[in-house]
Amino acid sequence: MRRTRLLTAVVVTAALALSACGSGGDTKTEGKTQLKLYNDKGAWSPYFKEIGTLSQQQIGLGMEPVGYTDANTYDAFIKASFRTNVKPDLFTWHTGAQLAEIVKAGQVADTSSLWSDAVGKGYLPESLKQYYTFDGKQYCVPLNVAYWVMFYNKKVFDDAGLQPPKTWADMMDAAVKLKAKGVTPFYGTSQLFSFVWFQQLLIGQDPQLYNDLGTGKAKFTDPGVVKVMEQWKSLIDSGYMSDPGDKTEPQELLKSGKVAMAPFGTWFNTSMTQVGLKPGTDYGMFTIPNLNPANTKNTLLFESGPLCVLDKAPDKAASLKFAQWWLEPAAQEKWATSRGDVSANPKVTIPDPALNAINQSAGGSDVALASRFFELVPAPVLTAALDAFGAFTVKPADYQKQLATLQKAADDYWAKAGK
Template identity: 60%
Template structure:
């Protein structure tokens, strides 16, 4: 994750030079749009959407996918200062979206949202994640609800059922341990935040939200207690080695761990491994640590699909974003990837994911913004490093929290 900013921008500049430009100074009507994205592995799915949009609204779409997020972000930010303008691009909600809105670089989509909500194509519960200064920007490229994927054959072998309470989950982990099976997957790189966000949201979601806005400290007693609980789970021997480089999809398929916590997008990893939902694996909502909370906290993420304020053909870009929210587009997008949709009208073939999508859209859960989006980038970098250290050396949790808070103090002193 740590790259030379100069080198990254240099790469981006080369890409810009090689791509040629749309020439933002000359208005033009487009029949094919460029969609730059940081999801290079999804090129096939974007190609399918481009073919469908060409047929449906007369606008094709050609994707250019990056697999390195640092290079991608540098490229998009460089486009703000040049005549090379992507028609559409993916981004992140939270601080990163607010940053480019503040710079007046991203197109206002308030009208698209109002129309989509009225038509039942978008849930009003999603709108706050796309709202900056009372207006909406971008539309949901995807949504994901986080829970636990589990190896059903292992559960069946030991007569285990999806837990209804946190105590049930711990008992399940203990049963697996007694039978020589690691209960949980975790990692020391990138996704090192997963168990922190889950334990925080399931214990005190208000405190979690205050952390993300600088109204609470990482050294506060409630956060320390969450880290101590996390340490207890690690010390109990429920997790695999955090340095294990095995792909989490293979971890679950081979039974190296019985459970993997990820967003519903992880379902694609299962289907591409020829695993059958309900037979080989399944999904459950993770119970709250604190049973007194009024609603079960569910980690939620949504990746924006955006248009630049100075796009080459703003009308075409906006037309595409509007189409993207429709049931026709979302049916194709969700089905092709075996995932859920931001459109409540779309039927999800996987029963467990379909139920979660319906319940989440209907307000059954308290949706909690994923830590990766909720946390300002400067603090996030320190936290990912800190959690990565903690899962390897659990005894360092207080030192880790102090290091993250030091970065948070510095950030919030200039960002109120």
């Protein structure tokens, strides 16, 4: 898989180089009235287009999405653009170590003034700033925010006489009853989202250990991590997880009732409605309880995808103008309601009661937020982790081997980083 990613990067870089030599269409440096937003969310193109129409009307600056559906190809394209004349006006990225990497390389425009203005107007919460701050300055703005919750099929729950669980023990009891009725309790996969159950089990067991993995203070071979892998293995061995190699989309598995529950970010609400499911009627969502009941606060995994402007964007002023407008209530209301998700702007009201409940819960004193694993660890460690967790879901007995391989990748990274 690593070899495939490397080949993808080489191919994309070569294609960009040829494109840069053959066309100057994307290298215009001023006076733009139409921007292109490159993104790794191809399924969201209809919603981006609605935003582009609105921005044209309100600020005279249109936006056209260029969506990718393969994350590796997209990341390779963006990184290749740093070295060519074919540069995106706007692009989506990742917070955490992956954003830090391109900020450190001097590729991203400073958006500190946009943040100061937005926080002052109440368009962005102060608590969100830390995810975008490096050496006292802010870079990019929030494309979206999402909280990782459990989506569930309401009919399947009703047929089994179940209510959304309040504790981990309740959720395991529900799994037993669901399996007895021939329904697979949980969605699991060996693909891109292979990390989901690892992050959920570890953050619910030992939040400090989870966070220390992101800084190299803890090892993937530490006893606490091994224990979590054994718990994950137990769920698989008990038949509680769906086939990790099944290519069926998770929303389709939930819709059919073959799978009862699936852990995803609140953005998954869009996928559910796109297959004709009605929120509150066909499906619901609940905050996933801690694995360790001794933890006084329920830890809620959180992600915020950045919308970025290159420091050497084709028309930096136009791109920053769009980024500032993006944070305003009109833009955020259109963006959140069209997708059926929460907004980074607290002044936006979300019509879906379940999403509002999750949003309010996230800000409560009994909830602690934690970064999603995808953004928690540096990119080379993440790549190794996705491979390791994917292999584990196919052959759970090899968990010790996979953790050792993963830790070697982490050791190599932190040694080079001077840890």
